[in-house]
Amino acid sequence: MMNEGHRSAAPTAVIFDVDGTLYWQKxxxxxxxxxxxxxxxxxxxxxxxxxxxxxxxxxxxxxxxxxxxxxxxxxxxxxxxxxxxxxxxxxxxxxxxxxxxxxxxLRRHRVPGIEVWLDELRSKGVRLGVYSEYPAADKLAALDLQFDAVVASTDPDVDAFKPNPKGIHVALDRLGVQPERALFVGDRKDRDQPCAEAAGLEFLWVSPSEAGAVSSFPPARHLLPEFLQKALNA
Structure with a gap:
């Protein structure tokens, strides 16, 4: 049963890039x-x-x-x-x-633990989104991963490429979450990170080998913004 603090908190979200973030693209x-x-x-x-x-x-x-x-x-x-x-x-x-x-x-190249983390986030009421520069619905089906909102750069209501933040704004609108209550997870510090920052979101970097990046899920709690730590601890 959800406690009162969890029920009354403003909604939170985690929005993911796809290629190189949910599976190892290289x-x-x-x-x-x-x-x-x-x-x-x-x-x-x-x-x-x-x-x-x-x-x-x-x-x-x-x-x-x-x-x-x-x-x-x-x-x-x-x-x-x-x-x-x-x-x-x-x-x-x-x-x-x-x-x-x-x-x-795709399924065999899925980043380790992603399904576990998505289940944990979902169980705590965190809303889940995708913002990819390529259409992602078929990839997500092949990865056997589900999200509440799926957005691509070529969608008619986006029509903009990273680091333009419009795609993140569209995802936030669909999720009903404010930027300060959302985290963007991506693999490209040259495109995903400035896109997140321009939209007012915290950023989590994913890479299989780079120092300071997440290489499996769930991430260490200290790498997550405070609002998300609180949501997961509720």
Missing amino acids: ELRRRMLFELLFSALRSSQTRLDLRILKRFREDRERLGERVQSGFQEAQYRLTAEAMGLTAARVEEAVRLWIYEKPLRH
Whole structure:
């Protein structure tokens, strides 16, 4: 039974990035590169896919500097223009190798303990969200993880890339939580951390090997903001 202090406290939330935060992205990319190279030995289409994916990732990193809105369409158009292809051909390669084929491997690359921590947070009434630069619903299903709000940079009501904080603001609105009562968990100090700070959130850094970062869940309590420590101790 929930005690009076827990019931009356303002709601809290933890919002997660996905790629590199809920699963180890570098490990997955190595696996997918092997599949790509093996397929490229037999298929000229896959050899073109390799070139597309390399350019797409480079262009997407700089997308927020090149356009101000319309990211869903621009992410394919800019790469297509640079390579002399149609946007549909770029989207086809991205859908196959970034969105579809990796799904069957995601579960085995899940960050250790994430399901345990999510269960603990949920049991204490903490609201759970995701803000990813890529659409995340299929990835979360493959990871077998559930959240109360799932937001992507290319959603129509966001249409902005990190470190622009709009995606976090949308997630907070959906969760019904104020910024000072939320934590953002991410793997990129160059994008996730300034995004969190611009939105007024505390930040928790995730990495498999970097000193000072969390490499498994649940994190040590002293790494969490005070409001979240209190919620977990309630």
